[in-house]
Amino acid sequence: MTRSFVNILLLLPAVLMPVGIQAQALLAEEVSLQRQIEVVEATALRDMLLNEENVIPAAHMYPEWKNTTVHFKAALPDSFRIDLRGFVMPTSNTKITDIFGYRPRRRREHQGLDIKVNRGDTIYAAFDGKVRITAYQRRGYGHYVVVRHGNGIETLYAHLSKKLVSANQNVKAGDPIGLGGNTGRSSGPHLHFETLLLGKAIDPALMFDFKKQNVTGDFYVYRKPGTRYIENGKVKIAGPEAKYHKVRSGDTIGKIAKKYGVSQGIIFKLNKLGPRSIIKPGQRIRYQ
Numbered sequence: 001m002t003r004s005f006v007n008i009l010l011l012l013p014a015v016l017m018p019v020g021i022q023a024q025a026l027l028a029e030e031v032s033l034q035r036q037i038e039v040v041e042a043t044a045l046r047d048m049l050l051n052e053e054n055v056i057p058a059a060h061m062y063p064e065w066k067n068t069t070v071h072f073k074a075a076l077p078d079s080f081r082i083d084l085r086g087f088v089m090p091t092s093n094t095k096i097t098d099i100f101g102y103r104p105r106r107r108r109e110h111q112g113l114d115i116k117v118n119r120g121d122t123i124y125a126a127f128d129g130k131v132r133i134t135a136y137q138r139r140g141y142g143h144y145v146v147v148r149h150g151n152g153i154e155t156l157y158a159h160l161s162k163k164l165v166s167a168n169q170n171v172k173a174g175d176p177i178g179l180g181g182n183t184g185r186s187s188g189p190h191l192h193f194e195t196l197l198l199g200k201a202i203d204p205a206l207m208f209d210f211k212k213q214n215v216t217g218d219f220y221v222y223r224k225p226g227t228r229y230i231e232n233g234k235v236k237i238a239g240p241e242a243k244y245h246k247v248r249s250g251d252t253i254g255k256i257a258k259k260y261g262v263s264q265g266i267i268f269k270l271n272k273l274g275p276r277s278i279i280k281p282g283q284r285i286r287y288q
């Protein structure tokens, strides 16, 4: 029943209908109309809630949706299967210029992969998702973008010359999200690419093979170090997380090895050092 029909009812000469019936009919129409409006409103609300604009990817896993803070502490599951299907490589460039992990030369953690790009090269969203952060860090990432994806991970794209998306915007895998550049702490145009699970950076090379322009498989299973699991009928233990010692005056590789109960050989290997290498105070030495 439309409003115009109700209006027509209102205009009907009273003589056509006994007053009581007329009033009842009007009342019935009003109730019906009211119900219809309620239904329409409820439908609109449902559509709005279902609308992609309002859906937070992987909302069940994450404590909140914030447009700040790339790395944060959250409880990680013992294992988590990341669906890599539907990926798009963020760049068609294939040259890795720095890997994930500790950089002895710079004495700090490198939380992503560096891929050589040219200034202005288009950088693409790796999966469907929603832009969580767009920001600028003069001494760090430069112009950067963080996208959260439905598969539970977040990807970060840094040192961009230009951002092409804004926070809370939905993106599809392969959508341009920025242009390659050299902003922030960067010596030469490159893409610093991070993959994060619940605020923790994990090695992108475990999932993305830039040389082959492909993912490493349909799925990647993250396992918390030390977690027992069964693979091919055998019980296995997930490998340890890297651990570091900060060198103090008077430290030697021998002393550090003894302190942590590991062999000197392991320390040499983990840090690409030899028996004649010199270590300096402040330097971080990986012992696990």
Ligand SMILES: [Zn+2]
Pocket: 098, 110, 112, 113, 114, 191, 192, 193
């Ligand atoms: Zn980097």
